Amino acid sequence: MKEFKVIDRFFAGRGQPRRDVELSVGDDCALVNPxxxxxxxxxxxxxxxxxxxxxxxxxxxxxxxxIAVNLSDLASMGAEPAWMTLAITLPEIDETWLDxxxxxxxxxxxxYGVALVGGDTTRGPKSITITINGQVPKGKALTRCGxxxxxxxxxxxxxxxxxxxxxxxxxxxxxxDDAATxxxxxxxxxxxxxxxxxxxxxxxxxxxxxxxxxxxDLGHVxxxxxxxxxxxVTALPLSDAMRTSVDTDTALGYALTGGEDYELLFxxxxxxxxxxxxxxxxxxxxxxxxxxxxTGNKLRLNKDGEPYNPTNFGFEHFSS
Amino acid sequence: MKEFKVIDRFFAGRGQPRRDVELSVGDDCALVNPxxxxxxxxxxxxxxxxxxxxxxxxxxxxxxxxIAVNLSDLASMGAEPAWMTLAITLPEIDETWLDxxxxxxxxxxxxYGVALVGGDTTRGPKSITITINGQVPKGKALTRCGxxxxxxxxxxxxxxxxxxxxxxxxxxxxxxDDAATxxxxxxxxxxxxxxxxxxxxxxxxxxxxxxxxxxxDLGHVxxxxxxxxxxxVTALPLSDAMRTSVDTDTALGYALTGGEDYELLFxxxxxxxxxxxxxxxxxxxxxxxxxxxxTGNKLRLNKDGEPYNPTNFGFEHFSS
Numbered sequence: 001m002k003e004f005k006v007i008d009r010f011f012a013g014r015g016q017p018r019r020d021v022e023l024s025v026g027d028d029c030a031l032v033n034p035x036x037x038x039x040x041x042x043x044x045x046x047x048x049x050x051x052x053x054x055x056x057x058x059x060x061x062x063x064x065x066x067i068a069v070n071l072s073d074l075a076s077m078g079a080e081p082a083w084m085t086l087a088i089t090l091p092e093i094d095e096t097w098l099d100x101x102x103x104x105x106x107x108x109x110x111x112y113g114v115a116l117v118g119g120d121t122t123r124g125p126k127s128i129t130i131t132i133n134g135q136v137p138k139g140k141a142l143t144r145c146g147x148x149x150x151x152x153x154x155x156x157x158x159x160x161x162x163x164x165x166x167x168x169x170x171x172x173x174x175x176x177d178d179a180a181t182x183x184x185x186x187x188x189x190x191x192x193x194x195x196x197x198x199x200x201x202x203x204x205x206x207x208x209x210x211x212x213x214x215x216x217d218l219g220h221v222x223x224x225x226x227x228x229x230x231x232x233v234t235a236l237p238l239s240d241a242m243r244t245s246v247d248t249d250t251a252l253g254y255a256l257t258g259g260e261d262y263e264l265l266f267x268x269x270x271x272x273x274x275x276x277x278x279x280x281x282x283x284x285x286x287x288x289x290x291x292x293x294x295t296g297n298k299l300r301l302n303k304d305g306e307p308y309n310p311t312n313f314g315f316e317h318f319s320s
Numbered sequence: 321m322k323e324f325k326v327i328d329r330f331f332a333g334r335g336q337p338r339r340d341v342e343l344s345v346g347d348d349c350a351l352v353n354p355x356x357x358x359x360x361x362x363x364x365x366x367x368x369x370x371x372x373x374x375x376x377x378x379x380x381x382x383x384x385x386x387i388a389v390n391l392s393d394l395a396s397m398g399a400e401p402a403w404m405t406l407a408i409t410l411p412e413i414d415e416t417w418l419d420x421x422x423x424x425x426x427x428x429x430x431x432y433g434v435a436l437v438g439g440d441t442t443r444g445p446k447s448i449t450i451t452i453n454g455q456v457p458k459g460k461a462l463t464r465c466g467x468x469x470x471x472x473x474x475x476x477x478x479x480x481x482x483x484x485x486x487x488x489x490x491x492x493x494x495x496x497d498d499a500a501t502x503x504x505x506x507x508x509x510x511x512x513x514x515x516x517x518x519x520x521x522x523x524x525x526x527x528x529x530x531x532x533x534x535x536x537d538l539g540h541v542x543x544x545x546x547x548x549x550x551x552x553v554t555a556l557p558l559s560d561a562m563r564t565s566v567d568t569d570t571a572l573g574y575a576l577t578g579g580e581d582y583e584l585l586f587x588x589x590x591x592x593x594x595x596x597x598x599x600x601x602x603x604x605x606x607x608x609x610x611x612x613x614x615t616g617n618k619l620r621l622n623k624d625g626e627p628y629n630p631t632n633f634g635f636e637h638f639s640s
Binding site: 022023026027028029030031032033034036039040041042043044045046048049050051052073074076077079083085086087089117118119120122123124125127129131133134136138141143144145208209224 | 342343346347348349350351352353354356359360361362363364365366368369370371372393394396397399403405406407409437438439440442443444445447449451453454456458461463464465528529544
């Protein structure tokens with residue numbers, strides 16, 4: 001099967017049909033017509049086999065997650081997803097695999113309103129690069145730069161589940177069957193907080209998505225905003241499955257340093273706190289206030305009013 | 321060296337600074353502000369080591385060509401290049417290689433007015449995916465669809481040099497040293513016809529860039545436009561180096577089926593022929609009229625008034 005046959009059969013015309021797409025897959029470029037008074041947000045992520053995913057990852061999960069990680073980046077800017085390109089490199093044409101992968105990719109794109117407008121199919125070691133363009137009203141995008149001393153720090157959802165799911169998959173943790181299913185689901189099918197991100201516009205002072213882990217990603221916000229922070233680890237939102245599957249220090253380790261949760265972390269000035277909590281409740285997403293921005297440039301962790309030292313629970317292990 | 325260090329050191333802030341870039345490398349997404357009344361043209365190409373390039377390809381050439389192949393797609397639509405993302409996968413951090421690659425990439429991006437606004441650096445088998453967004457006045461983009469019976473067929477530049485260059489590099493052809501240098505240069509540093517493409521707007525009825533070879537790419541235009549064509553092979557533009565290095569049938573083989581010339585092929589109605597030739601002369605690019613669109617759906621090749629049969633010169637060999 002030639003390259004253009006693969007595109008035609010598995011990818012052409014997939015995702016959400018959009019009226020702003022003038023020309024889709026099949027020419028040298030796609031043509032799209034952006035809305036007026038909007039900026040375009042552009043994000044790009046690559047998933048490489050044996051680096052970002054293992055060969056046993058189901059095609060359905062990979063088709064989902066390859067889009068979700070990009071949608072999460074758009075969510076953290078408050079942007080609405082619009083148009084995507086898919087560059088997929090495959091060692092061979094496995095039609096069963098491609099059927100599952102493309103069906104999942106298409107369904108996910110359609111659900112989030114994204115049109116697949118172009119791409120490139122090549123032969124080589126398995127790898128997927130997705131670039132998504134979103135739109136955000138001019139001047140309303142959220143960035144990592146605006147956190148101010150005194151702002152409250154929030155996260156959506158629960159933390160650490162994805163990393164524990166990976167450890168379950170790799171037999172590094174043993175948990176009950178129901179919990180294992182839950183954690184693996186969270187690892188394979190993270191929910192990009194697209195609507196929550198849009199609800200944060202004009203309310204949050206900064207935002208980022210949690211791809212590398214709370215400590216690392218909050219660190220990016222602190223560095224770019226030139227501030228410090230105090231986080232109360234007892235306020236970190238943990239799933240019931242997490243609480244019942246591992247001891248507290250292990251759970252906090254996952255919550256603080258486990259990657260790939262794809263929840264949002266954001267900061268809010270006191271003046272916007274009420275409006276923000278209402279907006280997020282409307283968006284139907286759970287959230288937790290976990291700390292406060294401070295002066296300086298350090299992240300301090302507290303537990304029951306005492307400094308909490310991450311080395312207690314094997315920080316190095318989790319941050320790898 | 322960590323991923324973000326690689327981006328910061330080699331790629332952040334590279335390419336052309338553009339006032340329409342609100343936020344570049346360093347946040348979850350880039351933010352750009354498109355011009356009013358323009359469509360966005362999106363193109364994406366992947367180059368995989370041992371598939372699209374060999375390990376001995378100089379980093380400088382790869383940094384250039386990875387952009388050029390995308391610019392060529394934009395050129396064929398008549399779009400102006402604007403913003404790019406780079407997804408690069410590398411087996412190891414080779415700073416000398418990255419210095420050369422990123423310098424060449426940056427210089428090329430700057431020359432063509434493209435800002436590098438984001439990307440992803442990952443570990444794995446060497447591969448480069450570049451996505452470039454361009455802008456084109458609404459309704460003015462050139463596509464593969466508009467060729468009509470009677471339209472003249474043109475190409476820019478000379479044909480077949482890149483494929484011969486590849487054969488010289490792989491020791492499948494032996495030519496004089498000067499000619500070898502010229503062909504290899506054409507293979508490693510194809511010129512994307514960006515200005516020529518813009519000059520064709522409102523004049524050409526269809527356009528495509530020559531990435532797979534004349535016969536194959538003209539075939540795409542014929543299929544999408546639902547027409548046929550007659551090409552006079554004696555009119556195919558050949559470089560002096562090509563004429564003096566190989567016999568006529570071999571030269572025609574390269575010109576008809578050799579890939580990666582990245583010249584433009586386009587069709588023009590008789591009424592626009594004069595205006596078009598003036599516009600292209602202003603753009604400073606050579607061009608040749610090689611045939612005419614016909615009814616039916618076949619491509620016919622003529623030489624001195626007789627049908628020309630490509631099997632004579634090993635069509636299969638060249639089309640592989």
